[in-house]
Each structure stands twice: as structure tokens, then as C-alpha cells.
Amino acid sequence: MAIAIINPTTGRLEEEFTPHTPAEVERRIAEAQGAFEALRATTFGERGIWMRRAAELMESEVDRTARMLVTEMGKPVAQARAEVLKCAKNMRFYAENAERFLADEPLEDPTVVGASRAYTRYEPLGVVLAVMPWNFPLWQVVRFAAPALMAGNTGLLKHASNVPGSALYLDTIFERAGFPAGAFRTLLVGSGAVDEVIRDPRVKAVTLTGSEGAGRAVAAAAGGQIKKSVMELGGSDPFIVMPSADLEDAATVAVRARVLNNGQSCIAAKRFIAHTDVYDEFAERFASKMAALKVGDPLDDSVDVGPLATAAGRDELAELVDDAVAKGASVLTGGHPVARDGWFYEPTVLADLTDEMRIVLEEAFGPVASLYRAQSREDAVRLANQTTFGLSSAVWTNDPDDEAYFIPRLDAGAVFINGMTVSYPELPFGGVKASGFGRELAAAGIREFTNLKTVWRG
Numbered sequence: 001m002a003i004a005i006i007n008p009t010t011g012r013l014e015e016e017f018t019p020h021t022p023a024e025v026e027r028r029i030a031e032a033q034g035a036f037e038a039l040r041a042t043t044f045g046e047r048g049i050w051m052r053r054a055a056e057l058m059e060s061e062v063d064r065t066a067r068m069l070v071t072e073m074g075k076p077v078a079q080a081r082a083e084v085l086k087c088a089k090n091m092r093f094y095a096e097n098a099e100r101f102l103a104d105e106p107l108e109d110p111t112v113v114g115a116s117r118a119y120t121r122y123e124p125l126g127v128v129l130a131v132m133p134w135n136f137p138l139w140q141v142v143r144f145a146a147p148a149l150m151a152g153n154t155g156l157l158k159h160a161s162n163v164p165g166s167a168l169y170l171d172t173i174f175e176r177a178g179f180p181a182g183a184f185r186t187l188l189v190g191s192g193a194v195d196e197v198i199r200d201p202r203v204k205a206v207t208l209t210g211s212e213g214a215g216r217a218v219a220a221a222a223g224g225q226i227k228k229s230v231m232e233l234g235g236s237d238p239f240i241v242m243p244s245a246d247l248e249d250a251a252t253v254a255v256r257a258r259v260l261n262n263g264q265s266c267i268a269a270k271r272f273i274a275h276t277d278v279y280d281e282f283a284e285r286f287a288s289k290m291a292a293l294k295v296g297d298p299l300d301d302s303v304d305v306g307p308l309a310t311a312a313g314r315d316e317l318a319e320l321v322d323d324a325v326a327k328g329a330s331v332l333t334g335g336h337p338v339a340r341d342g343w344f345y346e347p348t349v350l351a352d353l354t355d356e357m358r359i360v361l362e363e364a365f366g367p368v369a370s371l372y373r374a375q376s377r378e379d380a381v382r383l384a385n386q387t388t389f390g391l392s393s394a395v396w397t398n399d400p401d402d403e404a405y406f407i408p409r410l411d412a413g414a415v416f417i418n419g420m421t422v423s424y425p426e427l428p429f430g431g432v433k434a435s436g437f438g439r440e441l442a443a444a445g446i447r448e449f450t451n452l453k454t455v456w457r458g
Contacts, residue, residue: 009298019189036124036154090143125451127204128207130207131207137166144207148446155185158189194218207449212234230448232431242399253419286369324359330350347367360386395407411432
């Protein structure tokens with residue numbers, strides 16, 4: 001795939017970039033290693049000053065940066081601005097909390113291990129490679145980069161080939177903020193170059209956000225080198241609606257949960273499971289609200305849904321819908337690409353789904369919702385857990401017994417009650433099953449790429 005910006009709203013090539021040569025990749029890895037030796041010697045206070053400055057830079061450049069995101073991958077401009085500001089919030093969160101999260105932890109009674117003092121400490125690993133996707137071109141990177149840099153690591157970024165502008169922006173912002181030159185470096189390379197970078201002995205760990213297939217390949221490569229990895233992969237999150245739920249609120253949030261980022265989010269709700277007692281009413285409200293969404297130019301603040309990021313993504317989504325319809329699925333609204341320039345697809349709700357349809361088990365990456373009828377709580381859990389994914393989940397209920405029932409039974413990294421899944425700096429984020437392993441954000445995220453060292457003193 002060429003490293004280029006192709007505007008998904010128009011389908012036109014905006015700019016093409018020359019990939020980095022092997023010599024340039026070597027230079028950048030060496031820079032990152034050199035920066036690590038400098039960064040690990042700094043204090044949390046010094047890193048915090050630089051990280052806050054990076055947050056200030058992002059905020060001051062929010063409008064220009066947001067337009068870049070829209071041009072590269074087509075998200076509505078209001079959501080692009082929100083992404084930039086969320087990055088700044090995450091930077092400040094780790095600037096303020098890194099030292100506390102990584103403080104030495106003494107053993108309360110060291111005499112039980114025959115010591116006068118015993119404690120654990122967190123130390124940085126070194127250069128960490130991040131392989132990142134296009135759907136949140138800044139946020140996916142910063143939620144790794146902010147904690148990694150605050151811990152004293154340095155980063156290399158292999159970004160998706162359709163968002164090189166974002167990749168190069170991230171290449172400079174930390175250095176502009178005061179971090180040592182080379183503390184975070186972008187590699188403009190294709191996916192075929194990743195394995196060689198992982199094998200480089202200066203690279204100590206790998207993190208990937210992306211598809212299950214990409215995760216399997218990168219995790220295997222990291223495992224082959226006995227290097228730590230964190231994988232945040234696909235999701236097909238359930239959104240369960242029970243009889244005690246406020247159906248108007250549930251339907252309103254369901255729409256937002258499905259079409260955020262034009263439906264291109266791993267943690268977007270994709271499978272909507274309504275109890276039979278409220279199925280018909282919820283289906284009517286949900287489909288009506290999906291049909292009312294405005295599709296169009298993502299630079300227009302009044303637009304709800306912009307284009308899919310790539311032509312291939314739009315075509316793959318259409319194939320999933322067409323397969324379901326051919327096998328008997330009902331289309332409550334939408335169901336077709338939009339007849340205009342660019343890679344648009346109608347907000348769509350499918351019902352009457354059966355197991356032979358691909359969309360039942362595959363991830364629909366776009367504004368297409370699957371609607372299921374559950375006969376009971378047990379049936380809702382069965383439907384929720386039937387995919388190989390386990391990223392997040394949502395349950396709408398005002399019955400405490402429902403809440404107590406669902407929380408331990410859903411195979412997911414998170415359960416949101418009466419809300420939609422959102423990633424917060426304060427809460428760990430990650431999944432189980434084919435959705436990956438390891439955690440980002442909160443204290444867990446900054447500790448992933450550290451050496452937990454035990455110290456014993458006689």
C-alpha cells in the first residue's frame with residue numbers, strides 16, 4: 001500500500017510520501033536508543049514539564065490538526081477536534097500521575113523474607129515499537145506514547161499508511177515540547193518492514209492496535225524474539241437492552257455508540273441485543289434515529305456521519321450487508337453505499353440475523369448495526385459471548401439483579417451499565433479472547449512497558 005493521503009470524502013489523492021529507506025530506519029532507531037539513555041536519567045518532574053508542554057501545543061493547534069484528521073480519514077470535524085483535545089487530556093493525566101503510579105512499593109514486613117528492607121521498583125524497558133491504525137490517528141498513539149515517555153521509555157511509530165500526516169505530526173510534537181531529540185520517531189514504512197524492526201535488539205517491546213490478523217502476526221514476531229507485547233485488536237461489542245431500561249435513552253445512546261467515528265471503532269457497539277419484551281419498541285426507536293442521521297461532508301459541523309476511511313473498507317462493509325440480506329436478513333433502514341463521490345455508506349440496521357450470515361461473527365467496521373432478539377438474560381449472554389471478540393460491552397437496565405447477573409458473565413474487558421463504552425485515561429482499557437491482551441491507560445497502562453524489579457537488602 002502506498003504511503004499517501006487519499007481524501008475519503010472525494011476519493012482524490014492529496015499527497016504521496018516517499019517511504020524511509022533502510023538507512024533512514026536505522027538512523028531513527030539509533031536516535032531512539034540514544035534518546036533513551038538521556039531520557040531514563042531525567043526525573044518525573046522534568047518529563048512532566050515536557051509532557052504538559054506537548055499538551056499545550058496540541059491544544060493551540062487543534063483546528064489545523066483536526067482538519068488534517070478529516071482530510072486523512074474522514075471523521076466528522078467536531079469528533080476530530082475532540083480527539084485532539086482528548087490526547088492533551090491524556091498527556092496531562094500522565095504528567096500528573098506517572099510518579100505516583102511508578103513509585104517504589106516496599107514490603108510491609110521485610111523480615112518475612114529475611115531482609116532489613118525489600119521493595120519493588122518500576123524501570124523503563126527502552127525503545128518500544130508502536131504499530132498503529134488509522135481510525136483514531138492521534139489518540140491511539142498518544143494513549144501509548146504519553147505513559148511510555150513518562151515512564152522513561154522512547155517510542156518508534158509505524159503508523160497506518162493512509163495517515164502519514166498524523167504520523168509526521170507525532171514525529172515532532174514531543175521534541176518541540178522539550179523531550180530529547182529522538183524520544184519519539186515515526187518510521188514511514190510499509191507493514192512488510194515491521195518484522196525486521198521487531199528483531200532489532202534495541203527494540204525491547206511492541207504494542208499494536210489493529211485487526212486480529214495484524215495482531216497475530218506482530219504478536220508472533222514479538223514472541224519469537226521474547227519481547228513484551230500489548231495487543232488491542234478488533235471488537236464486536238454487545239449492547240444489551242433489558243425490560244427495565246429507559247428505552248428512549250438507550251436508543252439515543254445506541255445510535256451514538258454505533259456511528260461514532262463513522263462506525264469505525266473497535267469499541268463501538270456493533271451488536272444490539274434487546275429483550276423480547278422491549279424488542280419491538282427499541283427496534284423502532286433505534287432504526288428511526290439511525291435513519292435521521294445526516295450523512296455528508298465531514299468538514300460540515302452539522303454532519304453526523306462522514307465517509308469510510310478507505311474504498312476497501314467501504315466495499316468490505318457492503319459485502320457483509322449484502323451477504324446478510326441474501327441470506328434473509330431484514331433491513332430496517334439503510335443497506336446501501338451512498339451515491340456520491342467518496343466512500344460513504346448509509347447508516348444501517350439489520351435484523352432477523354441467522355448464524356450462517358458472516359456479519360454475525362465478523363466485525364462490521366462502519367455505520368452498520370446488527371439487531372438481535374433475546375428471550376431471557378441467559379439468551380442475551382449467549383448472544384453477547386458468541387463471537388471470538390471480547391473488547392467491551394454495555395448493558396441497559398435499572399434492575400440491580402440484572403446488573404449483578406451480567407457483569408461477571410460477559411466475556412469482555414469492560415462492562416458499561418446504562419452508557420456506551422468510552423476510553424478514559426483514569427480506567428484500564430483492553431480486551432480478552434481475540435480482542436487482545438494487556439492493558440492501556442490508568443496505572444496498568446504505564447506499567448506494561450516497565451521492568452518490575454525486586455530489591456532485597458540484608
